Amino acid sequence: MENTAINLAKKPQTIDGARILVVEDDAEIGDLVERCLAAEGHHIHRAATGADALDKSNDIPLDLAIVDLGLPDLDGMILVRQFTSRYGIPVLVLSGLAQTAQRVRGLEEGADDYIPKPFEPEELVARVGASLRARRQASSGPxxxxxxxxxxxxxxxxxxxxxxxxxxxxxxxxxxxxxxxxxxxxxxxxxxxxxxxxxxxxxxxxxxxxxxxxxxxxxxxxxxxxxxxxxxxxxxxxxxxxxxxxxxxxxx
Structure with missing residues (x-):
């Protein structure tokens, strides 16, 4: 699965109303993330497995990905590496409060930030907005x-x-x-x-x-x-x- 190709030719089309891929196998958490971000005008795509996430990344020009590390089919860190190093989009890691080592590892692998579980909707929206702003600033020059x-x-x-x-x-x-x-x-x-x-x-x-x-x-x-x-x-x-x-x- 690590060798699954990601389409590098696709470029994000928007910042406002961003295309966001939510990779989360817990339906309740995924629904909460989708509701919070859709209310801000973002376009949300869902994946419950790593394989589905990689497939969607080939078909959708993404602006940002939110990745749960505890996926049923592969280590979520694989997606962090794929999205950041090969596809070049910001990644926010979803992680349980007790998984400090995993959160640190995610940041070291290139994730822009982490969202602890459980999280407050306002914090989720703020962190997503901060990552999108930072990427917009970076794309306009140093x-x-x-x-x-x-x-x-x-x-x-x-x-x-x-x-x-x-x-x-x-x-x-x-x-x-x-x-x-x-x-x-x-x-x-x-x-x-x-x-x-x-x-x-x-x-x-x-x-x-x-x-x-x-x-x-x-x-x-x-x-x-x-x-x-x-x-x-x-x-x-x-x-x-x-x-x-x-x-x-x-x-x-």
């Missing part, structure tokens, strides 16, 4: 290619390694804080593990993953109005951190 980047109400000056608030005031950042911000900015609306962040920021190999938590706390103090309920840098329990922004765009 986010950080400009000299200055707008991130919601903030301005990030890449060359000067400086952060400015909406009133134009410079917010001093340490070198480590700026590297962290840039790593998150390079992967907007996507969960990054602590290990991944360490690798991207070229932190000394002796540094522990706990240091990422410390830098996130320091950066939040400068970015977040409410440090106890952060909106821009979200914690994804047991997995890592995610930059959640509605607007990320070069302004030069």
């Amino acid at each position: 986010t950080v290619s400009g000299k200055r980047i707008r991130v919601d109400d903030w301005i990030v000056d890449i060359l000067r390694e400086t952060l400015f608030d909406q009133d134009g005031r410079a917010i001093p950042l340490s070198n480590a804080e700026f590297k962290l911000l840039q790593a998150l900015l390079d992967h907007p609306n996507k969960v990054l593990s602590r290990k991944h962040i360490l690798n991207m920021t070229h932190t000394d190999m002796d540094t522990t993953e706990r240091s990422v938590d410390i830098q996130v706390t320091r950066l939040r103090r400068k970015l977040e109005q409410n440090g106890t309920r952060p909106q821009l840098i979200r914690t994804v329990r047991r997995l890592g951190y995610m930059l959640v922004a509605d607007r990320i765009e070069p302004i030069d």
Whole structure:
């Protein structure tokens, strides 16, 4: 089944009203996902097995896939690899709360995010929207290619390694804080593990993953109005951190 071909010639046709494949063998969960996303105007296609999902991917130009890892006929991780590396669409992993190792593995295989079971409909809709926005931004060109980047109400000056608030005031950042911000900015609306962040920021190999938590706390103090309920840098329990922004765009 791993060698099943996926039609690479097909391209997603929409972002708004996206074509989403829901791969879930539990009918009740599948129905819930379909109702939530259809209410947002998305076009939902269903598959209860990995084989059916691969067949549908050959016939439907998909914008996004939601994949349950516990499928009856094959390891859902196979679909994650197929959709991300061969077909190039964002994948959200469905996973039980007790399956932390599987969720981490899914992200390492290229999944954009995970949706824990049980989930709140509002969170499902938000995560799907974030993944679609991130992919739309990525397809329009590298986010950080400009000299200055707008991130919601903030301005990030890449060359000067400086952060400015909406009133134009410079917010001093340490070198480590700026590297962290840039790593998150390079992967907007996507969960990054602590290990991944360490690798991207070229932190000394002796540094522990706990240091990422410390830098996130320091950066939040400068970015977040409410440090106890952060909106821009979200914690994804047991997995890592995610930059959640509605607007990320070069302004030069």
